[in-house]
Amino acid sequence: MREKLLNINELAVHFKLEEGIFKAVDGINISVGKKETVCLVGESGSGKTLTALAVMRLIPKPGFIAGGEVLFLGQDLLKVQEEQMREIRGARVSMVFQEPFTCLNPVYTVGDQIGESVDLHIGLKGLQKKTRVLEVLQLVGISDATRVYGAYPHELSGGMRQRVMIAMGIVSEPDLLIADEPTTALDVTIQAQILELLAALKEKLSLSILLVTHDLGIVNETGDRVYVMYSGRIMESGPKKDIFSGTKHPYTEGLLKSVPDLGPVKNRLYTIPGSIPEPLKVPGGCRFHPRCPYVMDICREKEPAETKFNGEHSAWCFRYGK
């Protein structure tokens, strides 16, 4: 097993709503090793993004981190002072968001926005700062870096903006890059380019990447290990090949079956029946049981414990015993 960079233990993110407490992330464990790409997969609303934001300690109100620990190189990020956290945020752990259209400030130039990080975390000013920004723009594959440097976000295409976001994330050479659906808003060709870029950067900068996505195609292309998340819980985790070819959990199975094939259309595209539980209406027992084709009596009563398979592969399902 590789040395771990990030260990999320029993993390819980709750939302205080008028009608009660919504446990959006309900005690999950995730680890990311050095130079590893870990994918966090699940439907919309399963708590993936919140997990990512919790690592940054940027949970939006009325949400809050209700418990657990986020160990980054052994240090619990949930316990450090806000000031110390700011030195980690954007410097050691960076985040790239889903919507490059709305995530860049419309009234500052690209150079300004990346330069700000350079100033803040590396302490370079003036010309040195500019040189560093141009360097990193080239690193993320922007050939006309000088033009982009002086451009405002609205003057750039979606793919360009996402490259700028990534540039902003990696400019201080962080250890961990969290990418939250980095390609969802982009078309397929650009998506492939961005994924290639992330893979290349990972090699060049010895980055670890926590990739949040709902797209199993992306997982298949880029991931080393995978966590499948559903309604605030991890359902199955393990190395990519085990997840794809030795699928254990019915939810993972469902997700894999819902991926459209290229080629002639044979049948209607498979979908998992039902939908992800609404906040405050999370079913008891295994939370997937209302949608599970193999549901048993015990699934409605108890939450399944972890079943370990060979190596790092685990699933939380009563079909495998506990």
Next chain:
Amino acid sequence: MAKYIFKRLLLSIPVLFGITLITFAIIHITPGGPTAIQSNMNAKVSADSVAKLRALYDLDKPVQVQYLKWLGRMARLDFGESFNDNRPALDKILEKIPNTLLLNILSLFLIFIIAVPIGVYSAVKQNSVFDKIFSVSTLIGYSMPTFWLALLLMMYFGVYLHILPVSGMRSQDAGRFPLYLQIFDRLWHLALPVFVSAFGGLASISRYTRSSMLEVIRQDYIRTARAKGLPESRVIYKHALKNALLPIVTLLGLSLPGLIGGGFIFETIFSWPGMGRLGYEAAMNFDYTVIMGVVTFGAVLTLLGNIIADITYALVDPRIRY
């Protein structure tokens, strides 16, 4: 940009015609006329001399002819003479402008330096005690009629306490004062009018700032700024404030007509010798030429203010280009 401004100016011309036409019509529909005061009340004036007077002012001609004659004079920038004292209307207007400007620039300055910080603070501390007090007091400030507030304050500070003058812009013998006392005397006379005229604007601009700021701090790019590791003050005052101020800058351009046009009722209450009072007195005396002069000035300034607002918007917001 130049083309855009030219187009806007060209488009303003028909609007200006419309405004003057309607004003002209309204003035002439109103019962009574400039000759009424000089003649109707006076038994000694014969019908013959009334007719002479009317002929002198062209009032015996059809309204449309009068309007065209007026237009003809305006084309030569001849505002005509006041019916009241036969002085050129333009002179009367121009000598009032500095007084109105002084009052309004001070109050506008006061509004912006107080309202913007209050609005921002209230948005940042949304739902705090401060914010709640703010919301209630701005509602009161916004709804309170300024003339009523003006009268109350005049009564309290002027009549009961005798610490502030209730009207005019200088003491009677101020001419003999040394310069520093003259300045002090002017400020002393400005205190009440500036406060009252700032009061209503304070409420609306601060509410406007608050809602604009609230909208901006929910944007994705604010989260990006936090994710960079920026301290909260930089997030708010650099990334959020500039965006939140964009619509406020427009308000500055829109306040131009009021800045010079003055408030009719407001200036009359304080006997402030400005454009507003001039317009009010002209209206009471059926001083057609002066009324038309004041209205034309106001209309030109309003149209100009709108264009300036659009131009400033383009200057501060990089996304807007004409």
